[in-house]
Amino acid sequence: MKLKIKRTLIFILIITMVFSVAGCQSKPKEQEEGLFKAGKYVGEGQGLNGPIKVEVTVTSSEIKEIKVLEHKETPGVSDLAIKNVPASIVEGQGLAVDIVAGATWSSNGIIEAVTKALEQAGADINALKTLPVKQEKEKKTTEKETDVVVIGAGGAGLASAVSANENGARVIVLEKMPKPGGNTIISGASYNAVDPKRQAAQGIEDSIEKHYTQTYEGGDKKGNPELIQVLVENAYPTIEWLESMGMEFKPEIHTVLGGMWPRAHAPVKPLGTGFIDTFMNYIDEHKDQMEVMVNTKATEIIMENGKVVGVKAEGPDGDVIIRANAVVVAAGGFGNNVEMRNEFNTQWPDLTKIKSTNHPGATGDGIAIAKTVGANLIGMEYIQLLPMGDPNTGSLSGNIEQSVENRIFVNMDGNRFVDEGARRDVMTKALFEQEDAFMWVVLDSQNYPTGDEKNHFNESINELVAAKRAYKADTLEDLAAQIGVDPSNLVKTVEDFNAHVDSKEADEFGRTLYQWKIDKPPYYAGARVPTVHHTMGGIEINTEAEVIDTNGNIIPGLYAAGEVTGGIHGSNRLGGNALADINVFGRIAGKNAAAYK
Secondary structure, eight states, rough: OOOHHHHHHHHHHHHHHHHHHHHHHHHHHHHHTTTSOOEEEEEEEEESEEEEEEEEEEESEEEEEEEEEEEETTTSSHHHHHHHHHHHHHTTSSOOOOOOOTOHHHHHHHHHHHHHHHHHOOOOOHHHHHHOOOOOOOOOOEEEOSSEOOOOOOOOHHHHHHHHHHOOOOOEESSSSSSSSGGGGOOOOOOEEOOOHHHHHHTTOOOOOHHHHHHHTTTTOOOHHHHHHHHHHHHHHHHOOOHHHTTOOOEEEEOTTOOOSSEEEEESSTTHHHHHHHHHHHHHHHHTTTTEEEEEEEEEEEEEEEEEEEEEEETEEEEEEEEEEEEOOOOOOOTTTTTHHHOOOOOOSHHHHHHHBSSSSSHHHHHHHHHHHHHHHEEEEEEEEEEEETTTTOOOOOOOOOOOGEEEEEEEOOOOOSSSTTTTTHHHHHHSSSGGGEEEEEEEESOOOOSSOOOSSBBBBBHHHHHHHHHHSSHHHHHHHHTTTTTHHHHHHHHHHHHHHHHHOOOOTTOOOOOSSSSSSSSEEEEEEEEEEEEEOOBBBBBTTTEEEETTTEEEEEEOOOEEEESSSTTTTOOHHHHHHHHHHHHHHHHHHHHHH
């Protein structure tokens, strides 16, 4: 009997062990059926300037790490996207993350690359794209006090802030976007100034008077002569001011598109990063006196007894109220506000579907809030378009030209149609008259001897050709075949142009700016379309950058600088004058705001 019970107990124990082992073995099977196949995976997405490659590390249940391995995005513009988007995906364990405003293409390229990597890991992509439920933070009101508040952290705003601090003021800068930079940081950054030293080294004759005349007449004599005089007289001293803070400019002077004369200075750093880095380095060194508040949108200028006394704003944690002696409005233009463009446009065809070179924050907010306190607006109908937009994005990136003097524009038939050294509005109007408002920029290897040289947007021609944003050929006939224009037309067009380079005589379009023939293969072509670039109208100011009201009086304590203002450029801005404008008048606005009590 005892033996039978013993055998029964042994049998029960064996059965228990079998089920126990089976239970233990089921855990690895559950892990195999987790969210991901554990490992490291590489994915690639399309950024603004080319592919973005990432490496994603996952466990069976978690996105552990994301590294951006390779990219060609623009320094200073894409940095925040490259840092924040991978971190947000890891933090939220999903793909439903916010893109970084001002770096949309870079953000989307990273998300695309991570998506492709996770697909290899067997992830449920649709589930990962589901928006998480966000916990609403309790909002609070923050109150601050300073000497000067600057609205906008683009070139004009930061110039104002630095100048104000140099003149003894504590400064707070409000920026609605996630990072400083504005339009300045994505610009071609050409800065017009009469510069006897650099220009003389290249045999260029120039003068303050010539710069004044070209600016005044280039805007159809609609600009304020006093403001123009301040601009041209202070352009070079302001370059010296920037250099005193460590900014570097190349020694070569060039003619920028629509600049009318070779007086444009190119920073050593790509795009407008040199300007923004210079100012931000200064601000970082004076943190005890200066603060830049990003993701903080100014909503109201506070007035008491007819005088400006501060600003109200909306920040990520709630309302912000800043009391100050003076306010500088430097929030940029409205090139990316379609409603405002259409409200004031009297010069162009409908602008609803025309893309823009501007950053997403260029929506005219500063103009709107200044108007509510009585600021006078002038020249709002003057909206500048360029013939140089990327066909897909409207941005200036991908523009293969290096200087006005050595390239031509051809239409879809392979024929020239305008003086490529003319005013920007003249060239753009001529482009609208071409089939599909579309053209090719054509030049030769003298612009790119090795192919690794950078354009004004930090892109090499080799990179643009590889990305199919530009085309390369050893003969004009082959180039014509690649871009779909009549080969005989293109050959004849180039021959006629070269003949005028030899003679230096004006051609049928009135062109007089020449450097060299287009005759050194390989040849290059890049596509371009019209794009909204600059709004010349805005807040009226005087030569001290003080804001003028609708009755012609100064608004006490209120200053403005940069594209948010009107009256300087008239109906058309010369290429290269914007960077001079924002720095010259930013410097003046900051100095005078600091002195106001």
